[in-house]
Amino acid sequence: MTHEIPALAPWVLALLVLVGFAAGIVDAIGGGGGLLTLPALLGVGLDPHLALGTNKGQATFGAVSSALAYWRRGGIDRERAPIGFLGGLIGAVLGALAQLAIDPKPLRPIVFGLLVGAAVLLAVRPTLTSKPRAPTSPRALLGAIAVAMGAYDGFFGPGTGTLLILAFVLAFGDSITRASGNAKVTNLASNVASFATFALGGTIVWKVALPMAVGNAIGAHIGARLALSKGDRFVRAVVLVVVAGLLAKVGWDFVKR
Numbered sequence: 001m002t003h004e005i006p007a008l009a010p011w012v013l014a015l016l017v018l019v020g021f022a023a024g025i026v027d028a029i030g031g032g033g034g035l036l037t038l039p040a041l042l043g044v045g046l047d048p049h050l051a052l053g054t055n056k057g058q059a060t061f062g063a064v065s066s067a068l069a070y071w072r073r074g075g076i077d078r079e080r081a082p083i084g085f086l087g088g089l090i091g092a093v094l095g096a097l098a099q100l101a102i103d104p105k106p107l108r109p110i111v112f113g114l115l116v117g118a119a120v121l122l123a124v125r126p127t128l129t130s131k132p133r134a135p136t137s138p139r140a141l142l143g144a145i146a147v148a149m150g151a152y153d154g155f156f157g158p159g160t161g162t163l164l165i166l167a168f169v170l171a172f173g174d175s176i177t178r179a180s181g182n183a184k185v186t187n188l189a190s191n192v193a194s195f196a197t198f199a200l201g202g203t204i205v206w207k208v209a210l211p212m213a214v215g216n217a218i219g220a221h222i223g224a225r226l227a228l229s230k231g232d233r234f235v236r237a238v239v240l241v242v243v244a245g246l247l248a249k250v251g252w253d254f255v256k257r
Contacts, residue, residue, distance in 0.1 A: 005205055006045035013211060019131060020058050020212035024219025027059070028066035029056060031161025031187075034059060037212070052099065052156070053203030056194050061217035063124040067184040069224035075181030076109075080142055084182065087143045088189030090185065092151025095125040095190075096197035099155045110239045141171055146186045153190035154197065161187050177233040184224075 008016075019040045027033025041051040070076050124167055145167045153160040164183035168174045174182060198204050227235055 007052065008044060008208065012044055013208065016044065016208060017211050017215040019215075020062075021215035021219040023059070024062040024065070024216035024221075025223035025226070026219075026238060027062055027161055027216075028069070028180075028184075028220040028223030030176075030235045031163070031165055031183065033062065033161070033216070037216075039240035041117050041208070044054075045206075049100070049203045050205055053198035053201065054205045055207045056096075056191065056193060057204035057206070057209030058196050058212035060195040060218035061213035062185065062193040063188045064163050064222035065217040066224040067188045070181040070184050070228070073225075073228050075178070075228050076180055076185060077178070080182060081185045083139055083142050084186040085189040087146025087148035088153070088186035089193045091147035091152075092154035092190035092193035095151035095154025095156075096146075096194040096201075098151075099156075099202070100197070100201045138172070145171060146189075148184060150193070154194040155185070160190065177227055178237045180227055180235055236242045 001231055014036075022032030023036040025033075026036065037058065038055045041055055046054060057087040061156070067076075069073060071078075083151055104206065149160055149167065150165050152163070161180075161183050165174075165176065166183050168179035169176065172179075195204075
């Protein structure tokens, strides 16, 4: 399958790099960076398959950067990391293969519909409180969450990090900041797996993905340090701002139609 790649002016590419930088900060703090980058990539004329692949291409570098920052500063439960990583890896491959098998024409409304659905789910998260608990089968539950969220990330992507945070708060009683760190492990695995799948499928526009990746990695490092230093209240505030902005944008798009 061939894809038409639009010519992008230098200022458009520079703007995408800035979006990648902002998304890296947001993603490292509370997830949802793809809620900024995917609409931007669709907005500059990439078809849905190329937009999804290129988005994953640039986001993977930010995922590595933020995971390393959390790991080095003790923000990740290391005993849970192997299961979270393996589950995310398996789920992402399945999700990415499913996405590549779908005709791209109906993907645009599906993508925006999923964005709205993700935003609604994320909007309720700040009302939740964490209460430490011990599930009867923590490994099985962690594996199930990681596979499911990895599949979602491989197929779609935006909001995965924040949905993982929500899942870890509900399932394990993590604090918001701790859940954010633990989410980075599964998110990293799903990013790497789907990145490889999309690269082999030829749906990453490298001339766009690589410059954005630089901005995303820098932003992710800054965002992880901010989250760890400022704590739960700051993480909640960032997520609320992202969700509100997304809802406003999607609502405006439908009004214009």
